[in-house]
Amino acid sequence: MLKLDARVPGGPIEQKWANARFEMKLVNPANKRKYKVIVVGSGLAGGAAAATLAELGYDVACFCFQDSPRRAHSIAAQGGINAAKNYQNDGDSVHRLFYDTVKGGDFRAREANVHRLAEVSVDIIDQCAAMGVPFAREYGGTLANRSFGGAQVSRTFYARGQTGQQLLLGVYSALERQIGAGKVTMFSRTEMLDLVVDNGRAVGIVARDLVTGAITSHAAHAVVLATGGYGNVYYLSTNAKGCNVTATYRAYKRGAGFGNPCFTQIHPTCIPVSGDFQSKLTLMSESLRNDGRVWVPKSKTDTAKHPDQIAEDARDYYLERKYPAFGNLSPRDIASRAAKEVCDEGRGVGPGGRGVYLDFRDAIARDTEERIRERYGNLFDMYERITGENPYRLPMRIYPAVHYTMGGLWVDYQLQTTIPGLFCLGEANFSDHGANRLGASALMQGLADGYFIIPYTLGDYLARLAGVNSAIASPTSSAFAASEDLVRARLDRLMNVRGSRSIDSFHKELGHIMWEHCGMARSAESLKTALEAIPKLREEFWRDVTVLGDRDSFNQSLEKAGRVADFLEFAELMCKDALIREESCGGHFRVEHQIDGEAKRDDDRFCHAAVWEYAGEGKEPVRHVEPLAFENVKLATRSYK
Amino acid sequence: MSDLNLTLHVWRQRNAKSPGKMVTYKVTGVSTHASFLEMLDILNEQLTAKGEEPIAFDHDCREGICGMCSLMINGRPHGGQRATTTCQLHMRHFKNGDEIWIEPWRAEAFPVIKDLCVDRTPFDRVIAAGGFITANCGSAPDANDILIPKESADDSMDAAACIACGACVAACPNGSAMLFVAAKLAHLHRLPQGQPERMHRTQAMVTAMDAAGFGNCSNHYECEAACPKDIKRDVMALMNRDYAKAALASRDRETKSDGSG
Numbered sequence: 001m002l003k004l005d006a007r008v009p010g011g012p013i014e015q016k017w018a019n020a021r022f023e024m025k026l027v028n029p030a031n032k033r034k035y036k037v038i039v040v041g042s043g044l045a046g047g048a049a050a051a052t053l054a055e056l057g058y059d060v061a062c063f064c065f066q067d068s069p070r071r072a073h074s075i076a077a078q079g080g081i082n083a084a085k086n087y088q089n090d091g092d093s094v095h096r097l098f099y100d101t102v103k104g105g106d107f108r109a110r111e112a113n114v115h116r117l118a119e120v121s122v123d124i125i126d127q128c129a130a131m132g133v134p135f136a137r138e139y140g141g142t143l144a145n146r147s148f149g150g151a152q153v154s155r156t157f158y159a160r161g162q163t164g165q166q167l168l169l170g171v172y173s174a175l176e177r178q179i180g181a182g183k184v185t186m187f188s189r190t191e192m193l194d195l196v197v198d199n200g201r202a203v204g205i206v207a208r209d210l211v212t213g214a215i216t217s218h219a220a221h222a223v224v225l226a227t228g229g230y231g232n233v234y235y236l237s238t239n240a241k242g243c244n245v246t247a248t249y250r251a252y253k254r255g256a257g258f259g260n261p262c263f264t265q266i267h268p269t270c271i272p273v274s275g276d277f278q279s280k281l282t283l284m285s286e287s288l289r290n291d292g293r294v295w296v297p298k299s300k301t302d303t304a305k306h307p308d309q310i311a312e313d314a315r316d317y318y319l320e321r322k323y324p325a326f327g328n329l330s331p332r333d334i335a336s337r338a339a340k341e342v343c344d345e346g347r348g349v350g351p352g353g354r355g356v357y358l359d360f361r362d363a364i365a366r367d368t369e370e371r372i373r374e375r376y377g378n379l380f381d382m383y384e385r386i387t388g389e390n391p392y393r394l395p396m397r398i399y400p401a402v403h404y405t406m407g408g409l410w411v412d413y414q415l416q417t418t419i420p421g422l423f424c425l426g427e428a429n430f431s432d433h434g435a436n437r438l439g440a441s442a443l444m445q446g447l448a449d450g451y452f453i454i455p456y457t458l459g460d461y462l463a464r465l466a467g468v469n470s471a472i473a474s475p476t477s478s479a480f481a482a483s484e485d486l487v488r489a490r491l492d493r494l495m496n497v498r499g500s501r502s503i504d505s506f507h508k509e510l511g512h513i514m515w516e517h518c519g520m521a522r523s524a525e526s527l528k529t530a531l532e533a534i535p536k537l538r539e540e541f542w543r544d545v546t547v548l549g550d551r552d553s554f555n556q557s558l559e560k561a562g563r564v565a566d567f568l569e570f571a572e573l574m575c576k577d578a579l580i581r582e583e584s585c586g587g588h589f590r591v592e593h594q595i596d597g598e599a600k601r602d603d604d605r606f607c608h609a610a611v612w613e614y615a616g617e618g619k620e621p622v623r624h625v626e627p628l629a630f631e632n633v634k635l636a637t638r639s640y641k
Numbered sequence: 642m643s644d645l646n647l648t649l650h651v652w653r654q655r656n657a658k659s660p661g662k663m664v665t666y667k668v669t670g671v672s673t674h675a676s677f678l679e680m681l682d683i684l685n686e687q688l689t690a691k692g693e694e695p696i697a698f699d700h701d702c703r704e705g706i707c708g709m710c711s712l713m714i715n716g717r718p719h720g721g722q723r724a725t726t727t728c729q730l731h732m733r734h735f736k737n738g739d740e741i742w743i744e745p746w747r748a749e750a751f752p753v754i755k756d757l758c759v760d761r762t763p764f765d766r767v768i769a770a771g772g773f774i775t776a777n778c779g780s781a782p783d784a785n786d787i788l789i790p791k792e793s794a795d796d797s798m799d800a801a802a803c804i805a806c807g808a809c810v811a812a813c814p815n816g817s818a819m820l821f822v823a824a825k826l827a828h829l830h831r832l833p834q835g836q837p838e839r840m841h842r843t844q845a846m847v848t849a850m851d852a853a854g855f856g857n858c859s860n861h862y863e864c865e866a867a868c869p870k871d872i873k874r875d876v877m878a879l880m881n882r883d884y885a886k887a888a889l890a891s892r893d894r895e896t897k898s899d900g901s902g
Binding site: 048076129130134160172177186242274280 | 655656671672674675676678679682683686689690692693694695697699700701702703704705706707708709724725729730731733754755758760761762764765768769770772773774775776777778779780781782783784785787788789790791793794797798801802804805828829832834835
């Protein structure tokens with residue numbers, strides 16, 4: 001039975017993190033090297049955690065499935081990172097960032113965590129600048145900012161359209177420094193396939209060396225998962241191809257509660273799907289909405305016309321019309337639903353009518369093409385490479401796509417999961433963003449967790465562990481052996497189906513089910529349809545999938561098959577969570593619960609985080625709740641009008 | 642636009658120890674809107690249907706930023722379209738009936754793992770030797786305390802755009818990693834934060850580069866032409882100047898320490 005104790009420290013919200021830090025036990029500097037910590041994932045959260053824990057003196061092992069830690073998917077974030085610096089003198093503050101994030105998340109995040117995030121945001125920018133991240137600057141040499149959706153202040157720091165890349169390279173350089181110093185052992189091209197739990201504590205992982213196929217056990221005093229989100233359950237998403245749910249799902253099966261799995265973010269500005277062969281969707285940064293205006297023709301009959309042929313008064317700038325206060329910078333969930341709505345009305349543009357215009361005509365006329373090129377040049381180039389169209393001449397065509405998952409492993413204030421010794425950071429955990437994440441906040445959360453939170457909270461865990469059991473588990477113990485057997489048996493099972501359907505065909509079919517029935521709009525009926533279809537597809541997968549190649553060598557098919565097998569189980573959990581949450585909030589839109597097309601929350605019944613407990617193979621998972629109290633931001637209907 | 646039917650000659654190699662060879666495949670029904678990697682996905686689906694093992698190739702983000710994809714396409718890294726990675730190369734640049742030769746990066750320092758995948762960990766080792774600014778977490782001053790002229794930040798960013806894909810090494814007749822190493826140095830040395838460790842960093846990274854088995858630069862500049870991120874060769878001039886200064890300075894230091902011995 002799961003025990004959900006959020007361990008939120010006492011005191012007023014501004015004091016909680018300071019109080020918590022003071023109450024934490026410390027590990028003597030000379031003893032730190034005796035503690036071994038496993039970090040799975042090398043993105044902003046995992047890489048920052050591994051580097052920082054090593055700087056403090058811990059013995060760290062870091063794992064990633066890519067060929068280098070520098071390739072983690074944080075690298076693809078384009079627009080920026082938020083921080084409450086108030087460098088623009090436009091009214092920003094820690095409290096305002098906290099407020100915007102709680103409201104943006106539609107009141108489904110834990111207040112204390114969000115406040116801490118806003119507090120440490122300012123330190124992140126300092127740290128990144130010191131490490132040589134080439135943030136955009138004003139002519140006088142100070143840092144530049146831009147605006148992002150869901151905020152009326154300019155608090156987003158950026159490095160052209162490659163902010164994620166530059167922040168990750170900062171993290172990566174710090175990590176490589178520790179690898180070079182012998183403080184971090186790096187395991188690249190290595191994938192975690194199971195979590196090992198012994199006597200109720202996380203004691204290590206079982207991983208597969210993706211080059212040799214060898215299954216290996218790794219023991220530690222604590223395990224940190226920073227393995228990103230599960231957007232690829234939809235097959236088509238803006239995630240990298242390798243992003244997967246396996247690490248967190250394996251942890252869930254070992255007893256870690258999974259928080260709000262149905263909370264998915266659909267990003268409004270992505271390049272539309274162009275055919276069946278499509279393997280991923282490409283984001284066009286939200287920052288483009290600072291200068292681009294979103295519109296569709298007012299009349300259905302104009303949708304096939306060349307955009308230049310559609311007069312100004314025949315255009316519907318629907319975001320500006322519906323949400324005059326935030327306009328084109330409305331939050332992602334709202335902008336996505338508005339795009340779906342106009343396309344459902346038959347006013348969408350481009351192939352299949354699944355697209356809206358993002359138009360820079362007015363911005364180019366106002367600021368010159370040169371200025372626009374300076375701000376967004378690389379994004380415009382990317383758009384042209386993919387579509388073959390020049391966005392300086394023609395408006396971009398965009399459509400919403402799966403981008404981020406707010407759900408993840410449930411963690412307490414210390415970022416510890418329901419399994420003692422197992423911590424979870426970044427997109428992989430459920431905290432901070434509630435039911436909708438604001439733009440430029442994912443990078444902030446990843447670095448906050450990795451640089452400034454886990455170094456404290458993990459130390460507290462280890463210091464308290466010392467009194468209980470400071471001996472490291474043996475990788476040859478029975479818990480590890482049992483886990484290795486399970487992993488090998490599963491790989492054998494995948495290899496031995498020898499069916500007739502390709503892995504991708506199953507993944508695409510699952511993605512289609514999820515997008516149609518558990519996507520931008522969900523209903524009890526659609527979710528029930530999905531809950532019938534998914535087990536059937538899963539059964540067919542295990543009967544008819546074909547995985548070629550060898551188990552004990554480099555085999556990309558086998559890697560993919562394992563991840564798709566986990567998605568086929570996890571998708572069901574998402575739909576169950578979405579079905580039970582009979583309200584609309586943030587990215588979770590239940591068509592039965594709306595007022596004038598806007599999300600209608602039900603705070604009486606659902607002002608909580610849902611936390612799912614695995615109950616065993618073939619058994620119904622158990623839903624627990626963590627009630628959410630809003631003492632500092634008043635519960636209110638979100639309005640951007 | 643109609644779909645393409647193509648003839649592909651692809652390098653197949655079981656593992657690092659086995660010899661490899663070019664194998665010819667026909668791939669049919671490729672949309673001109675597909676990316677080059679999506680074309681390979683289509684081929685792999687067709688191979689799987691026939692019970693043949695799919696071709697291994699590295700890829701991840703498929704939006705030109707992670708640096709995981711590679712491939713020599715018709716003898717040119719990433720296919721030779723200016724400032725474009727393989728994942729961003731689209732099939733509208735090919736014609737129906739084209740023959741395409743696809744090989745892994747060819748460089749001694751990057752051994753083949755399987756088919757089109759190579760081992761690029763030498764790049765990580767070069768960064769570990771000095772490609773960082775020593776700034777432990779928590780020790781930073783306020784970000785606006787370090788004023789950086791916009792031009793310096795922009796120049797630094799130009800060099801920092803490197804994605805470590807390895808195209809520069811694959812393009813170079815000598816298998817040199819000069820452009821990669823120099824880009825990292827220029828990123829850090831065009832900023833004030835990079836100055837304290839400048840000489841040591843240059844020496845350490847060049848030494849690690851040599852130890853990793855990369856060749857020497859003999860000024861062909863194929864690297865610059867192949868770079869999908871448009872890194873300019875002037876970064877190498879900066880590196881060479883710094884390396885010469887660092888070598889002199891370290892000789893000075895040795896002389897001094899001998900004297901004070």
